[in-house]
Amino acid sequence: MNTSGPAIELDKVNKWFGALHVLRDVSLTVAQGEKVVVCGPSGSGKSTMIRCINRLETHQEGRIVVDGTELTDDLRSLDTIRREVGMVFQSFNLFPHLTILENCTLAPIWVRKMPKAEAEALAMSYLERVRIPEQAKKYPGQLSGGQQQRVAIARALCMRPKIMLFDEPTSALDPEMIKEVLDTMISLAESGMTMVCVTHEMGFARQVADRVVFMDRGEIVESGPPVRMFEAPETDRLKLFLSQILRGH
């Protein structure tokens, strides 16, 4: 596909849930290899926005172009996007009836039409990368939350996506497990992956983000490099938000 254009481009995207206006003229461009952290209070539309990027939610107005393909009702464009974009969820969403290895090989085998042996070798290499190859034969229910989320990351990577979306990947974890997941995400960021990450982990944002986007009430209020955003917030809403999450920590 295209090699020079932006990885993701949102142009005046609007979305309503019934009468509720959840995305208001959201415009955002993510360059290839860029790491963007999206933060904001709950209900600000940040999850909805990243779910629109792989079309788990549909937008009603505006344009979303991912890796040169515009998101429309056309099923072929949907197929292309889903292959190129990996997603990690807050609640892991591993398939509990399949082993860790089967979780990782399912999509490569059936979507990428990869031979089983090759898919298993690929899955093992990613499980090693997230440092849990020894759990491959277990079921998700036998793993800790942190391990499950690392498997979910490996599972998404097995599709060799160009873009990774993270929807609050550490919010459902016990504090002692957050670090292992963040470490995995940091090493992924260092490998040059394009990442959009909804998270409140400000330390992670400082360390890896090229840009922080602050959303509130369905719109992008402010965005910029993490240091500038956290140390010299321009809008009152961001100041309020930062004071609230700092007090919370």
Added chain:
Amino acid sequence: MSDATVTRKEVRIGAAAWLRANLFNSWISTAVTLALAYIILRAGIAFVEWALINAVWTVPYGPTGIADTAVCQNTKGTGACWAIIADKYRLILFGRFPFAEQWRPAIVVLLFIGLFVMSTVRVAWQRGVQSPALQKVAIGGGAVIVLDNLFGFLMVVAHVGFGLDLAGPLAPIVAGLALLNTLGKFALVFSLLLLWPAVGVWIGTLAVIGMLMFGGVLGMVPVPVDYWGGLPITLILATFGLVFAFPLAILVALGRRSTGMPAVKTLCVVYVELIRGVPLISVLFMASVMFPLFMPQGINIDKLLRAQIAVILFAAAYLAEVVRGGLQALPKGQSEAADAMGLTYWQKTGFIILPQALRLVIPPLVNTFIGFFKDTSLVLIIGIFDLLTMGKVALSDPPWQSFSTEVYIALAFIYILFCYGMSRYSRGLERELNSARGR
């Protein structure tokens, strides 16, 4: 339970300790235990006396072959008359199937039981050889069979609807297709036996069951469906009923939850609500009496087949709601994760949604299965002679008329064997499926 409660009570083991802890731990519990023990013992002793000690096992037969049931009449009330079972068991089990040919339905019953037993072994369901060529053979075989049947159907339509008798002019095609059909059946069964042995065994065995019942091949006397009866009828109705109703139910449940196709959704809702809204007896009655009225002259679908279709449609509506319950219980994230990975709808449904949803509803599924196994006895209303009906027929013989208790106990025993088997299997399956997954 906390450690404190354990240490406070004396920890005792053994039968005496168990009895003391559970049956005699207070004066009320002791009184209840003694009263119940008395009732159970009295009833148990009375039953054993009636069913075993005072029972009559055989009766003499008169010179004309008519049973002399005087002994039984004398012990009536104090002893069971099992002689009626000895006298009538073949009538009850196999109905009016020609007496000399009853080895055929006997084998059919054994084949059914064999299928059930095989199906409970999970290893038996493993896939066989992986061969795309064999898959093509299987699909080809299936396609030829469908083609031949479709052609036959079109010929009937042409004949009945337009008065065209095409059997003469198209004779070579008919013969050719019939030959292909036979070859197709062999190709399908044998390729399936290699590809997916359990499915191949099922289809092959059902074909053998059909041959045994219908006859007309391999020197077996043809036996019209009107002469079938007893246990094979019950097993045929229940097995075919559930084997076809289950996939239909899954499709209906999926259709009812579909968001993109409102017409399909409406159709599924109407189907389920319509069928659930009427008693099975009325559906059977429709199939038996009303349905032929709507068919054009000259088309006559067999009564058993009509009852079978009615049972399938009825069971599917109930099973669909059970399956829908399982679909609804699954967290939305499962479906979203599958979507995000790029799986198609059918891949997502087949690999992610159904395996989990069906596992959740094993208890209500088996509950419905058991219910329908017994509900097949309602076909007596439209003159089909299933197991229960044959029991009634056996009781209509004058010398035996007053021994219904014995017959119904024997019938209940057969029903319990099958239903308890299903229930045991489902419990084992649940345990097996859940234990490996760390739950």
